[in-house]
Amino acid sequence: MGDLAGPPVISTAGLTKHYGTVHALTDLTVEVGAGVTGLVGANGAGKSTLIKILLGLLEPTSGRASVLGHDIEHDSHDIRRLVGYMPEHDCLPPDTSASDFVVHMARMSGLGASAARERAADVLRHVGLEEERYRPMGGYSTGMKQRAKLAQALVHDPRLVFLDEPTNGLDPAARTDMLRLVQRIGTDFGIAVLVTSHLLGELERVSDHVIVLDGGHLLRSSATGDFLRRTGRMLVEVVGTETERDRLGQALAQRGLTCRPRGTMVAIDPPASDVAVHDLVRDLAAELGLGLMRLEPDRGHLEDVFMEGAPRA
Ligand SMILES: Nc1ncnc2c1ncn2[C@@H]1O[C@H](COP(=O)(O)OP(=O)(O)OP(=O)(O)O)[C@@H](O)[C@H]1O
Numbered sequence: 140m141g142d143l144a145g146p147p148v149i150s151t152a153g154l155t156k157h158y159g160t161v162h163a164l165t166d167l168t169v170e171v172g173a174g175v176t177g178l179v180g181a182n183g184a185g186k187s188t189l190i191k192i193l194l195g196l197l198e199p200t201s202g203r204a205s206v207l208g209h210d211i212e213h214d215s216h217d218i219r220r221l222v223g224y225m226p227e228h229d230c231l232p233p234d235t236s237a238s239d240f241v242v243h244m245a246r247m248s249g250l251g252a253s254a255a256r257e258r259a260a261d262v263l264r265h266v267g268l269e270e271e272r273y274r275p276m277g278g279y280s281t282g283m284k285q286r287a288k289l290a291q292a293l294v295h296d297p298r299l300v301f302l303d304e305p306t307n308g309l310d311p312a313a314r315t316d317m318l319r320l321v322q323r324i325g326t327d328f329g330i331a332v333l334v335t336s337h338l339l340g341e342l343e344r345v346s347d348h349v350i351v352l353d354g355g356h357l358l359r360s361s362a363t364g365d366f367l368r369r370t371g372r373m374l375v376e377v378v379g380t381e382t383e384r385d386r387l388g389q390a391l392a393q394r395g396l397t398c399r400p401r402g403t404m405v406a407i408d409p410p411a412s413d414v415a416v417h418d419l420v421r422d423l424a425a426e427l428g429l430g431l432m433r434l435e436p437d438r439g440h441l442e443d444v445f446m447e448g449a450p451r452a
Contacts, residue, residue, distance in 0.1 A: 146208060147172055148299055148331045149193060154202035156188050156355075163188040165355045167202070175325035175332040177342030177363075180352035186335040187227055189352075190301045194224055207298060220248075223292035223300035223330075227307065229284060233277025237268055237287040240276065241294050248295035255294075262290045266320060282313040289320065293330070300324065302334040306341065318345050371409035372437035373416050374401065378430035390423045406437060 149171035156164040164185045178186050191197040193206050195215025204211045206218045232240065241263060245255035263272045266286040271279070276287055285305055292300050305321060306314045322345040325332045336342050342349065343363055351358040359366075377383050381400070388405045391398050396416070397408040407416060417434065424431045 147205075149204070149206050149333065151189075151193075151204040152202055154189070154192065154204055155200045156185070156192060156197065157200045162355050164192075164199075167352075167355075167357055169350055169357055169360050171331070171333060171350070172348065173331050174347035175322060175334065175345055177346035177349040178333055178335045178352065179339050179342060179349060180335075180337065180358075181339075182337050183354075184337075184352040185355040186337075186352060187303055188355075190224070190303055190333070190335070194219065194222065194301065220295075221298050223295065223297035225285075225288045225292040225300065225302045225305060227303040227335075231276045231279075231284055231287055234275050236274055237263060237272040237276055237279075237283075237290065240287065241272075241290045244291040245294045250295070258294055258296070259290070262293050263287075265293070265323075266290045267316070281308040282310075282317070285309065285317060286320075293324070293328075297330060299331040299333070302332060304335055304337070306336065306338070314341075318342075321345050373407045373420070374404045374433065374435055374437045375407065375420050375431070376404045376433040377424060378432055383429055386427055387420075387423060387429055390427060391420070394419060394423070404433070 147170040149169075151170075152168050154164055154167040155162075167185075167189065178189070180186055188197065192199050193204060193211060195211055195218060199211075207221050209215075209217045209221075211218065231237075235243075238259060241259040242255050245258050246252070250258060266289050268283065268286050268290065271283060272287075276284060279287065285307075289302070289305065292302070302321060306317050309317060318341070321332060321334050324330050325345075325347070334342060334346070339351075343366065346363050348361070349363050349366055350360045375387065377387050381403075384400060384403065384405055388398050388400060391405065391407060394414075395412075396410055396414070396419075398405050400406075407420075410416060420434055421431065423429075
């Protein structure tokens with residue numbers, strides 16, 4: 140999926156962009172494969188700059204890049220035909236309906252009038268804009284605007300889409316819906332996706348691969364599973380309240396294990412000696428009359444890469 144079977148979808152070599160004295164991107168060499176790739180980094184890390192260079196909207200100061208086998212310097216016309224772009228900032232004409240806007244974008248991509256209408260209706264349905272698509276976009280909620288921006292990025296049936304901060308400004312429920320949609324673009328429609336977020340952990344569930352930028356430098360580029368490596372700790376949850384949680388925690392501590400409460404669960408450090416933690420937890424829960432709800436490895440998270448100050452790739 141995100142790992143590089145076949146030619147890379149995006150490839151950069153020594154890509155650098157300076158805005159006067161601001162070094163927005165420094166010597167970026169990275170490859171992006173099929174599937175969903177998360178591009179994460181704090182505000183100002185260089186994510187939008189990279190996307191704009193790949194689209195041919197900005198010229199790099201130095202370095203090279205190709206998108207779907209096309210060189211950004213010479214083939215930006217081909218690239219824009221094959222790539223969809225959902226920009227970060229609001230760019231929607233307020234007096235136009237999403238339906239008219241997306242039909243217009245479809246016509247601009249070369250579709251005839253009836254094909255454009257059909258395709259626009261399909262794509263608006265896929266992104267979840269129903270009757271509201273006939274209303275002027277100026278009155279839309281942020282979530283509806285994000286969906287309209289996404290629809291215009293997909294309407295010409297691209298092979299790759301750049302989604303710049305698609306969850307920006309959304310409440311948690313709308314954020315989850317948008318992330319599901321992003322994942323479906325990759326899996327159901329088979330379109331390669333490069334999606335950005337300044338919320339470091341947000342994309343770990345929907346991305347096959349994650350690229351982390353920090354101040355214009357590549358911090359890390361790995362399959363998502365490699366970020367979420369095992370920590371060696373176990374998490375256990377029992378039926379009941381904090382009282383039951385703490386009874387189990389105390390019993391584990393009496394057996395020499397180091398553990399601490401984490402929310403409704405107990406986190407158990409890797410045992411110093413060769414103790415079978417699974418068996419011990421099961422036996423103790425039975426002994427104490429506690430119902431086991433969950434016993435699983437505690438995986439790391441994307442944020443940990445920043446906390447650990449991982450070496451630059
Ligand atoms: N046109 C510009 N002129 C000068 N500096 C710029 C320009 N555009 C971006 N920058 C600077 O370049 C750096 C990278 O910006 P960029 O927008 O690429 O980051 P980002 O990771 O997309 O962050 P954000 O999500 O806040 O847009 C920042 O320091 C930003 O202030």
